[in-house]
Amino acid sequence: xxxxxxxxxxxxxxxxxxxxxxxxxxxxxxxxxxxxxxxxxxxxxxxxxxxxxxxxxxxxxxxxxxxxxxxxxxxxxxxxxxxxxxxxxxxxxxxxxxxxxxxxxxxxxxxxxxxxxxxxxxxxxxxxxxxxxxxxxxxxxxxxxxxxxxxxxxxxxxxxxxxxxxxxxxxxxxxxxxxxxxxxxxxxxxxxxxxxxxx
Numbered sequence: 001x002x003x004x005x006x007x008x009x010x011x012x013x014x015x016x017x018x019x020x021x022x023x024x025x026x027x028x029x030x031x032x033x034x035x036x037x038x039x040x041x042x043x044x045x046x047x048x049x050x051x052x053x054x055x056x057x058x059x060x061x062x063x064x065x066x067x068x069x070x071x072x073x074x075x076x077x078x079x080x081x082x083x084x085x086x087x088x089x090x091x092x093x094x095x096x097x098x099x100x101x102x103x104x105x106x107x108x109x110x111x112x113x114x115x116x117x118x119x120x121x122x123x124x125x126x127x128x129x130x131x132x133x134x135x136x137x138x139x140x141x142x143x144x145x146x147x148x149x150x151x152x153x154x155x156x157x158x159x160x161x162x163x164x165x166x167x168x169x170x171x172x173x174x175x176x177x178x179x180x181x182x183x184x185x186x187x188x189x190x191x192x193x194x195x196x197x198x199x
Contacts (some may be wrong), residue, residue, distance in 0.1 A: 009037050016044040046128065055121035055157075062090045062118065069118070072111045084110045092126055092186035096133045101154050101185070102177030104137065111179075112137070132188040152177040 003011075009176060035043070063069055067090045072080060084106050088098060101109050117135060125131040138145040138153070150159060151172040159171060 006037070006042060009041055013037060013041050013044060016048055017039075020044065020048060026072055046130070049181060055123055057119050057121055058091060058094065058096060059114075059118035061094055062087065065093075069114060072107055072114060081106045084113075087113060091135075095128075095131045095188070096122065096135060097188055098140045098185055099134060099136045100149065100153055100178045100182065102182045103182070105146055105179060106181075109137075119155055131191050132190070147172055149176055 019097070059069060070083070075083060087110070091098065104112065104121055120139075122133060123131075138149045150162065152175060153161070154174075158175075160176070162169065163171060
């Protein structure tokens with residue numbers, strides 16, 4: 001009896017769902033929205049690849065790739081700026097992209113990356129060009145992060161909606177960010193990439 005391609009795909013999808021449920025302890029339906037079998041199969045393959053990779057700090061991955069990462073105090077402004085862009089480009093090559101950085105100076109951003117973000121374990125999928133991890137510098141959702149977002153990044157519609165949703169909150173006056181870096185940051189070349197959001 002010949003098994004059709006559709007039957008093979010259906011069997012493969014079920015095997016992946018079972019594996020995902022065993023790995024996460026959650027029903028696979030939480031991870032997959034209704035879609036075609038082709039899309040579902042590809043999505044589950046990506047999810048399982050992501051879930052199965054051991055997390056490592058970006059700091060280690062960058063230094064292994066040849067990027068030296070001295071502390072910010074060890075560099076003058078020119079050297080630090082150059083090093084910051086080495087790090088940003090290196091992160092992008094590893095599928096990690098920064099957002100909302102224009103409120104920080106080069107030294108502040110490098111220090112934040114060096115002491116926090118680069119030290120956090122993360123998944124690296126160098127064999128999957130569609131993987132991307134988006135790192136929002138203001139993604140911590142602290143009150144300070146929210147105020148900075150409202151002040152520098154939120155558009156007028158977002159600010160109006162915030163006032164409607166939280167009428168008791170004081171909204172800071174909008175200001176242009178003091179730095180101009182975000183428009184130069186690398187972006188994922190694949191608009192339909194899978195991945196994770198981080199902070």
